[in-house]
Amino acid sequence: MHGRKAYQLVKDFASGEKGHLKSFNNELFDRVIEECNEHHNALQSLIRKMQEEGLEVQTAKNADHYGALIHHLSLIRNKRCLMAYVYNRAEIVRELAWNVGLLHELPHEIQEKLNETEEQYFKDHSKSLKLYMSQMNLDVNVDMVPPKDPYIKVRVLEDLGSGIILSDKTANFARHSMHFLKRTDAEQYISRDKDVSY
Amino acid sequence: MANYYNIDDILTEEEFVPVVFHKAANGVIIDPSSETNSVEQGAKVELPLWLAQELCLRQAVSISVPACFNQKTRLEIQADAACVDLRSRSPYFYEFGCKIAPLVGDKTVEVLLLSAFKIRYKEILTKAYTAAHTATSKFLTLLTKEETNLYEAAQSSMAAFKKWRKGGPRLQRASVLGRKRKPIE
Amino acid sequence: MASGSEEWSAAQIDDYETLVSTTDVELLKRAWRNEKAAPEILPFEEALVKRAKEQIQLMEETVDDFAESGHDPLIASLYQMDLDRAQFLLRSYLRVRLQKIEKFMFYIWKSDTHRNRLSKEEEKFTERCIRDIGKHLEETVLSKLADNYQSLLKQSIISEEDDMVPEPQLDTFVVAKCQRAMRPLYLDGSRQSASFDRDDHFQMVPGDLCILHYRPFQEELMSGNISLV
Numbered sequence: 069m070h071g072r073k074a075y076q077l078v079k080d081f082a083s084g085e086k087g088h089l090k091s092f093n094n095e096l097f098d099r100v101i102e103e104c105n106e107h108h109n110a111l112q113s114l115i116r117k118m119q120e121e122g123l124e125v126q127t128a129k130n131a132d133h134y135g136a137l138i139h140h141l142s143l144i145r146n147k148r149c150l151m152a153y154v155y156n157r158a159e160i161v162r163e164l165a166w167n168v169g170l171l172h173e174l175p176h177e178i179q180e181k182l183n184e185t186e187e188q189y190f191k192d193h194s195k196s197l198k199l200y201m202s203q204m205n206l207d208v209n210v211d212m213v214p215p216k217d218p219y220i221k222v223r224v225l226e227d228l229g230s231g232i233i234l235s236d237k238t239a240n241f242a243r244h245s246m247h248f249l250k251r252t253d254a255e256q257y258i259s260r261d262k263d264v265s266y
Numbered sequence: 267m268a269n270y271y272n273i274d275d276i277l278t279e280e281e282f283v284p285v286v287f288h289k290a291a292n293g294v295i296i297d298p299s300s301e302t303n304s305v306e307q308g309a310k311v312e313l314p315l316w317l318a319q320e321l322c323l324r325q326a327v328s329i330s331v332p333a334c335f336n337q338k339t340r341l342e343i344q345a346d347a348a349c350v351d352l353r354s355r356s357p358y359f360y361e362f363g364c365k366i367a368p369l370v371g372d373k374t375v376e377v378l379l380l381s382a383f384k385i386r387y388k389e390i391l392t393k394a395y396t397a398a399h400t401a402t403s404k405f406l407t408l409l410t411k412e413e414t415n416l417y418e419a420a421q422s423s424m425a426a427f428k429k430w431r432k433g434g435p436r437l438q439r440a441s442v443l444g445r446k447r448k449p450i451e
Numbered sequence: 452m453a454s455g456s457e458e459w460s461a462a463q464i465d466d467y468e469t470l471v472s473t474t475d476v477e478l479l480k481r482a483w484r485n486e487k488a489a490p491e492i493l494p495f496e497e498a499l500v501k502r503a504k505e506q507i508q509l510m511e512e513t514v515d516d517f518a519e520s521g522h523d524p525l526i527a528s529l530y531q532m533d534l535d536r537a538q539f540l541l542r543s544y545l546r547v548r549l550q551k552i553e554k555f556m557f558y559i560w561k562s563d564t565h566r567n568r569l570s571k572e573e574e575k576f577t578e579r580c581i582r583d584i585g586k587h588l589e590e591t592v593l594s595k596l597a598d599n600y601q602s603l604l605k606q607s608i609i610s611e612e613d614d615m616v617p618e619p620q621l622d623t624f625v626v627a628k629c630q631r632a633m634r635p636l637y638l639d640g641s642r643q644s645a646s647f648d649r650d651d652h653f654q655m656v657p658g659d660l661c662i663l664h665y666r667p668f669q670e671e672l673m674s675g676n677i678s679l680v
Contacts, residue, residue, distance in 0.1 A: 069296060071314060075280045082273050101595045108597040114293050131304065134291035134326055141320050143597075144606045148276065150592045151615070155271045158587060162553055189587045196579040200549070203572045206504070208546045214539055268618035 070107075070142035074100045074149035081153050089160050092183040097153070104146045111139040161186055165194045166209050210255055222247055222254055274411060278358040279316040283366065285327040286310055315365060322369050329369045334359065340378055347385035351408045359410045386413060394420035476537060479503050481678050483544040488626070488679035489672070490619040490665055492551045492559060494568045496544075503541050510534045548573060556580045557604065557616045621666040626680040629655035633676045636668075 077096045084090045114136040118125050125133065161182065168174060174182075174190065182190065201207055228241035234253045241247075249257075269275040290307045296317075297305045305311065313327070321327040334355035342350045352359045360379055367375040390409070393402045394417050409417060482496045514534055517527040552559060552569075556577055559565040569577060585603055593601045600606070604613040635654045655661060660680065671677045 069314065070294075070317065071280070075277075075314075078273060078276050082277065101592075104596055104600075108600075110293055129289065131290040131292040134289050134321075135293035135304070137324070137326075138291055138294045138296070138317065138321075140607070141317055143600060145316050147592070147596060147600055147606065148270065151588060152271045152273060152276055154588055154591045155584075156273060158584060159553075183591075185587050185590050189583060192583040192586075193580075196576055196583060197549075199579070200572055200576045203575070204545065206542065206545070208542050208549065210542070214536075214543075267614050267616075268620075270615045271617055 070138070071145045071149070073103055074146045077153050078149050081156055087160060087163065089157060089178065089181040091181045092157070092186065094183070097150070100146050100150055104143055104150075107139045107143040107146070111136050111143065114139070157186065158189055161190050162193050165190055165197060222249055222257070274358065274361065278361040278365065279319075280314050281332070281356055281358065281362045282312045283315055283318045283332045284310065284330045285313050285318050285321070286330070287327050289326045291326070315362070319365070319369060329366070331370050331372055331375070332362075332366060335363060335366070335375055335378065343378060343382045347382045348389040349408070350382070352382070352386075352410050352413075353408055357411045360412055387416070390417050391420055393417070395424055475499065475502055475506065476540070479537070479540045479544065483540050483547070485672065485679045486544055486547045486551075490621055490623050490625075492548060492555070492565055492568055494673070495548070495570045495573065497570060500541065500544075500570075503537065507534065507537050507541065510537065549576065551619075552577050553580060555617060555619055556584070557613075558618050561613070561616065621669075623665050624662055625665045625668075627661050627663050627668060627672075627677040628680055629657050629659040629661075629676070630678050631676045632657060633671065636671070 073096065077093065077100055080090065080093050080096060114132045115125050118128060118130075118132050118136075123130070123132075125136070164174065164178065173179075179187065197209070201209075224241045224243055224245050224247070227243040232239045232241045234249065239247055239249075287305050287307055287309045291305045293303060294305060295303045296313065297309050297311050299311075300306065300309065313321070318327060318329055322329050339350070339355060356362050360383060363375055363379045367373075367379075386409075389405070390413055393405055406414065406417065478496075478499055482493075482499060486493055510530065511534060514527060514530050516522075517530065552573060559569070560577055560581060566574070566577075588603060593603065599608045602608070602610075602615075604615050606614050633655060635652045653661075655677070668677060672679065
């Protein structure tokens, strides 16, 4: 039946954990592209046949017309599935740009799930967000939770080095050291899992 | 198409429906019973909804009520809607039903969907708020995708409420980064 | 403002209280709630955002002065919390809007009404979003398809209109609170007509909370008669 591979591609996306990316399924993706071309070839040959018989393709509703129609519909169905696969993954990539912090690299285990164009899209979107924030002179990717306390006590899990520049001081983030951080500073590190909140 | 990129919409339209072809079609292999690569006028075939609905709109086929809305299911729903395994009929039972109803010209499908949903919705909310795990896990396997979303929304808003009442850590590792790995000592 | 080591006079504290003007914070809160609850992007509150940024700036300077002057740390921390809350509201308001743009960029760009609701910076952001996703989809999918099927907005060249554009669900339900007295409305949003032959009309009085379809009540929301929760 037409469109089954495309359906599998969409299912592959849907079967992932919500908000998480699986590896880009190149094999299945390429197979669906191939099928698109097969449908297009079949479509073209049916159209040619009608034209050779001197028939108007859109109005002469014979068996060839309906065959061509079915191939056209299958092509746009495949297109929809391909587009949705990439588009919905791109949504998650955008979320990564928001959450992981725009100055930082993606963790390796996430990076290997993206294909090349997705990696570029991550960079492009990060730039767009950064540009907006610098034009507004305001960070919009901090403060994701309504504030209760202005300061949080944190303990550093991994040695992050000295001379860490925060909004109100510099600090030495040696392992096991404890600090009083401004909430917005702490947020950045906690969401990347470098500290634990107390 | 307002829902062009919507995954659930795409998956719903993959559900199969029985059709009868009013017009023949050449050069397609969609009728498994056909020996040639074509479909004959009058052929009875199961097609995915995305194809069936377009062909129906162009009067090339007519669609009949799919199996998941058959008499057996209707009787089960009338008897005890909350216990029917709708997911095995179709994980997109309601969405599928809504799309099918105008195409098959059967008004009773809408009535069926509405009554099933009302009864089951009550059950879903009750189970979400009482959270007795053993009783609910079987129930969850009967739910369609939409019902599962409702259940999870109810549960998470309940959990958020309890967390807000209790206090506790409010900042978390960004969920998009995945589960914590064991720290390397 | 007091310099360095002097104590704050009552007059100066009064001035500060006026800075933390409840009216603007209330307005910002309402704009934030409306934007969060509405399915479509609402008009940008340009003047309000400008004022809020200025006030936040002033509050930051004040809190810094407090820290330097060694003013009672408890009071300073309370002012800091006020500042934090104002900043949160502003950031969240802008964030919600950006996320709507990310979701419905083509829809917003195509409609003059919606495009005019964006700030200049948001417009630039929308343009870049469209360019970035367009490039991505082009490279990954569209360039690999046959000519007639390569459009980003049309499924094929025989599509009569742009049929690949995601749209917000305007018929969704929202919880609305009545802010000002209004004339009686019908559930479909139309106003009371001369003929009183319909019985699905209702009257909201200030303070009333109702669950409504969003679409028919867009006008009421824009005019401030209702706000969303």
